[in-house]
Amino acid sequence: MICPWAEGHELELEYHNTEWGVPSHDDRYLFEMLILEGAQAGLSWLTILKKREGYRAALKNFDLDYCAQIDDEQAAEIFVNYDIIKNRLKMQAIRKNAIAVKAIQEEFGSLSNYIWHFTDGKPIINHWNSMSEMPATSELSERISKDLKKRGCNFVGPTIIYSYLQACGVIDDHIIACPYHTENR
Template identity: 40%
Template sequence: MLSDTSGLIKHPDGCARCWWAGADPTYVAYHDTEWGVPEWDGRALYEKLILDGFQAGLSWITILRRREGFRRAFAEFDPEAIARFTDADVARLMQDTGIIRNRAKIVGTIAGARAYLAIEARGPGFSDFLWDFVDGVPIQGRARDRTGIATETEVSRKLSKALKAEGFTFCGPTIVHAFMQAVGLVNDHLVGCHRHAFCAALGEAP
């Protein structure tokens, strides 16, 4: 693979990708199929927000490699099921080697499920709650090199504050911005990346 000063990496398949994808096949597949694609399903958004919270202090690849373990442990991220978790479930999860065993993050996942359900109950739902922060349209990043990619923004700070007010934890502005990038609220693929135009087109779809 060849890299340039912009932060793009030219892979053997001829595609230029964002620097962070590296050479790990799992990471490359995630970059090429998920990251930056607008997500509208509330439950999927809840899952990703929780996983980004578990990432705090770790690398995303650490979480990505355990994603199926997290799904098994947390009832496929069904908020209704998680909201019913008890202290016994917390104790069980603290022994589960398939996830990151952090008590505060596990308890925060349960609190997040209850917050999700509260938002859903009062309408119009968790997806709309999140997408309203970008007026329902993905923000299109125009960075041509990695120095132009922010770690947090005014929007991520506002969304972070709103999520905390609802009862979510581990959702500071930096985590929230990473979440926004991942679920397509922001298209932060570098302009020269082969996925930038694809994700931009998805954001323009009616």
């Protein structure tokens, strides 16, 4: 039995089976998930998965240097030419977050080092029987959210960061009956 949230659409199932809850230390992927999770605010994850390729094309596969220098003119062109969420604040957050991530990389050596230092490099493996047991936030997501905001990031509230930690495998929230739970793989 897989996690029920992934049963609605093939994109959700693919993401669930190959990415969600799998520990990642790849800075490009970690940045991609930070941007996509922020883009999801107020929307469904399926909406974001459907627009993921549009984001990859618009942001040159989430190239950090490119994203850090997007100006208003480029943002307007991206809105017209790519299938992304058409929200100016979320578009501005891409640049702000890229600049903040570059500073994090300079300070910590990588975005991975920064994210994983909060858990001493070890994933948190939860043991939920059902999705209803799963929280929307945690002390960890609140702490990271606060720190990212202090560093200049936007769209990084505790709920967004909890989802981000799930996406990056810092937290494994697969239900225990799911074959993709860490202890079942």
